[in-house]
Amino acid sequence: MRKNIFWLPVILLSAAIFFSCKSEKTFEIKGEFSSAKDETLFLEHRGLGGIELLDSIKLKENGAFKFKEKAPENPEFYQLRIGNQLAVLAVDSTETLQVKGDAKNLAGTFSVENSFVNDQIKQIDAQTQSVKNRIDDAEKRHNAKSIDDMAYLTELDSVLTSYKTEISKLILGNPSSAAAYYAVFQKVNDYLIFDPYNKQDYAMFGAVATSWDRYFQGTPRSKHLYDFTMNALKTRKQQEQQAALLENAPVVTDSSLPDIVLTEVNGERISLSSQKGKVIILDFTVYNSEFSPKHNIDLNRIYTQYKSRGLEIYQISFDSDEHFWKNAASNLPWITVRDPQSVYSRLLSTYNVRDIPTAFVLDRDGDVVARVENYTTLSNEVGKAL
DSSP states (O other): OHHHHHHHHHHHHHHHHHHHHHHSOEEEEEEEEETOTTOEEEEEEEETTEEEEEEEEEOOTTOEEEEEEEOOSSOEEEEEEETTEEEEEEEOTTOEEEEEEEGGGHHHHOEETTOHHHHHHHHHHHHHHHHHHHHHHHHHHHHTTSSOHHHHHHHHHHHHHHHHHHHHHHHHHOTTSHHHHHHHTOEETTEESSOTTSHHHHHHHHHHHHHHHHHSTTSHHHHHHHHHHHHHHHHHHHHHHHHHHHHTOSOOOSSOOOOOEEEETTSOEEESGGGBTBEEEEEEEOSSSTTHHHHHHHHHHHHHHHGGGTEEEEEEEOOSOHHHHHHHHTTOSSEEEEOTTGGGOHHHHHTTOOSSSEEEEEOTTSOEEEEESSGGGHHHHHHHHO
């Protein structure tokens, strides 16, 4: 009797462990990959902290495999990898996913049976790759000087606008889905396609963050997305307040514009604030463009007319080709500096420059008195400031 009582706690403990393991929620990924004999297939988790290896299997001639893992709290992302080839998929809780593909072209042939969300992820991947290819092609032509800076910038804008228009429909169609989350974090060349600091793009992050906070509240991905989105909102609001000062010129304020310190043609670093006491034309432009020769001729006419009365021009080039800029700017009589960040410069967003060329007229205290996009009005604005 004592012997049976002694073993009773052990039996109960074993039973508890057995039923606990048995009741643990899991998901399965199974299927077949052709052309994969003797290849090693890896299952990896694409977590917030990076890629985590979960399991692997050496494939036999029929390429069959099966993985079983603990079910995630929220829709989660995984990848199947053979060598350098990847196939991304989303898992929602305890489902079983049946997959297939050809190991010779895993990304192109991979599919998940009866999974609408994974069909959407495959669509997103295909369109993102298309965007990358088109941007890389434009960059090659730009570097080869077959297109100028403005043509390059216009092409990038067209490619990204087309992509965003299409993918935005997918995101807003079901913002609580794994595909919507996956879409807003897509990158090309390490840059997010949807810019959380852009008001229109931010709406995509906001929609997904709100939905995930509702349906998956408290989960790591939901919290990360919410914090990321709120930080972006805070930064964007600050940028909008700053842009409003520039947009609503003339501005009555004791504070001057954010200062600029860039390098002139002769190698000297010169600041915008160093010209305080003069009336300044702050000119945002590029030299490697069809409009540039006439643009500088028109500026020179104004400069010649008003220089003796205290006018200075602080002209910022956003040309990507430094050598071209130096040759074009070397004989100009005003201050000519260049931003090496070119069309990616933060100055363009900080000063809310939507079109190039754009100018601001600053009074002798360094405050904006006019914003000029139509240069036929520039001479008149300068005359009023003087």
